Amino acid sequence: MKKGMYCKSVLPLLLLVAATGCTQPTEEVHYIKVDMIACSFQGTDAVPVRITISSNPGPWSAEPSASWIRITEQTEEGIVLTADDNPASTEREGEITVTAGEMTKTIRVTQTGDTFVPARYDVFRDYTMGAVISPNGRYTAGFIGVPDENATDHWLLQVVITDLESGEQYLPAPFLDSLYPLYDPCAITDSGTAFFHCEDGRIIGFSISGDITVLDNVPGAGKPWLSQVASDESGVWVGWCSGGSTVYSPVKWTDGHPEILPLPETTFRGAAWNAGAMARGCSLDGSIIYGTAWEGLDSGLIWWDKEGTPRWVGDKVRKLKPVKIYDTATGTYTDYTLVDGIVGSSDTYYISPSGKWIAGTYRTEELAENETDVIYTSCPAFYDTETDEVHIFPEYEGAVGMTVTDEGLGVIGMGGANGIISHTVMVNIPTATEAGTSTEWIYDTYGIIIPDNSLLEYISPDGRTAFGYDLSGEMEPMRKWYVTRKTAE
Template identity: 60%
Template sequence: MKKHVFASAALLLPLFGGLVGCTQPGQDEVQYIKVSMASCSFRGVDAEPLRIEVSTSPAAWNAEPSATWIRIVEKTDNALLLTVDDNMSAAERTGEVTITAGQAEQSIKIIQVTDHTLQSTYNTTGEFTMGAVISPNARYVGGYTCIYDTEAGNWVNQVVIIDIRNDKKYMLDPFPDTLYPLYDPCAITDSGNVFFHCEDGKIVMFSLSGDVTVLDNIPGAGKPWLSQVASDESGVWVGFCLGGETLYSPVKWTDGVPEILQKPETTYRGYGWYQGCMARGCSLDGTVIYGTAWEGLDSGLMWWDAEGNVRWVGDELHKIKPVQIFDQQTQTYYDTNLVDGIKGNSTPYSISPSGQWIAGTYQTEELSENKTEIIYTACPAFYDTDNDQTYTFPEYSGAACLGATDDGIGIIGMDGAGGIVSSTVLIDIATGVQISESTDWIYENMGIIIPDYSLLEYISPDGQVAFGYDLNGTGGEMMRKWYVAPKPQN
């Protein structure tokens, strides 16, 4: 178990204050310093050394700590190994290590918390194949690894389940992917049962003891697909199946018994259903469920209440606008419906634990002046299911809502409406006031610095665990997940 608090590991780039460089008069060579961590934090006592990658031009460089309690354990051509003395005071302390190379200079901020402060740990699942999932109450994280066996000539999968409370890792017996061709993890329960989508369309569940269950087909429909699970006490799972009245049908399981949920009367665009819709996530007790349409490119956001009644999220903003668009190829007009409304995504974390808040994106559509194209605008939107009220935030144009807590803190993904989130910020939904960047919020509330490129998806019901992903994993891996949790109790 790692004892140091993970440090921020953002790559420092030119023009953004992270790559420090200069050109000396009369020389063509640009002098620079790049470090893998611009700031880092250590535990108050028993902090293990922390390695920081260093790249410079010129190649020769020096490092100097600003305080005696910061110690350089080792220095190589391309790395620095740092540690700190125990902090026995009741106050946090800060310092820095200054790196120089020629005329270039770069500082690394060092923060050491006191041993009296609540400690958190940062972990990534970079070794997992296709990411990881976290249980509703943030008890377990689960995923799998896939390694090619050259002697056998096939891929070997191994399911991995981590108990966040004590950092215990369960490595289940490996098996050839011809047995269960795992694709990605889709959900994990608070008792450690983890579900996977398989490339052959099956859903397979693994328990901590290694028992394997393949979900049955839905009666009257076909193969099931699981999206999320509620608390163990509720016994609720949600997802969808192939078939039924449409190509896809939303499904709720209660103690393993499936029920196909009703769809809105018409599609998001006001037409008859063909492809259908899917349940994506649910409240902790399983009484409130949300899902998305899948008709063409429409992903209209819907929700089901405790009685199973279905509505479009923020339906007071849902407007269908018949128009005629001019087809330049045929030189004729054709009828279609434009829509203003709230759309969702396929993630299972867009609802607060109680089900009060559902996160989405408010999108409007307008016909261009020459009537040949559609102009789209989008901004974050949170829907209050308790009070039937929608909050939109046009000042965050192009962003999307990702999740929320029961006390009304919303997670917004900047640039998320375009599909790729650049950063995540937290806001007070009721007032619209931005609280902070998510990494700052984690530091202020959990006492730990994490990489700036960490994107927040989920905050546990008790507010003690944060879960998300980053786009700068080892080798540029896109699916690396991370979590911040209280220091494991051994």
């Protein structure tokens, strides 16, 4: 599946034409190549960006579309760009047009606004399939691209890794999707190595130093799928593999060495395992992991403690209820087990940094009067791994737990049980009190106003950065955004 709008550079192509008794002259190929297809600058104190350019025929020229975009250096090999401080509170856009003969190529340039407050806000508008943030909140990563001009069935992709502390971007040279067919970003480490899922099933990592890593298959479990990483000091990654004793096997990597995690004795409904489960996220030190079962439509939330023992999140509120369901097609009754318990999804930010809290959704099931349909009710729940206590918020019916801090500040996604979250609300879990919407909390915490449709899904351990998504994208419906303090407190 191909996604989004892309920007690209042109790769040279030589056509050799053979004829009987003679060789035709080689056709000259015209091209413009750039090693960066888009760049962005922070609102003030922009970090200069160097772009390599080559063309045939030469020479080439480069012209900015706006006066605030400045070319500070130009050589035969390329240009150095910077941007004047942006006095406005809104983002601005422009481009560099590169011309060689009758050919042109544009490089998109964006700059965040400056509101003269101690925080900045930005949206990853150009990213294809969203972005991820590192556990410590310093780095984000995604990728951009455009259709390839020389091959209509290929795309040119460019990985973008951003240091939120300095505003600097790391952009490896663009490459064709035939080399690495990136699908979406899955995780990025605290040192800036970004991992992506590929459409061919591979996991590819790109470091800020330019190294590329391909994750190996796990012996006895098959092809890996990376979900999240812990701190660099821990060396822990978590995810799953498609294979092993069950269809899916939860996996923990420590310094690159995989370990297949055990499953609870029975499934969420008390049956024998078949499909298995997936590890989804972990604490900052990698000692506590959580994941979801994947039996049918069940998504019971599992956690592995520091000893690696698996158990159901909030097991004390999990209740199995055997019933007989009437089959209208056959006119017979079938044994079935309803379950009240805590469920989750594929989200990677459910757990607090220390692993004290795990967010989830408390779901109950009841057999309808017709003895055929099952009635579900859902509300947010937060589990304390240290005390084994479950904090349920029934007043937010239809909402889901999304993330939580070590201090017990929880984020609730309103309407999430039906699949689409309308807005996010903050709650103080120990006192069971509401702390306003997430946009109100961001204004109170960071002193900056962001759009009301900004849904919060992660808060960095030091509280310096908030990360989430909105539903305003035209090409990509879930655009990622961040708010970060300009200077550490």
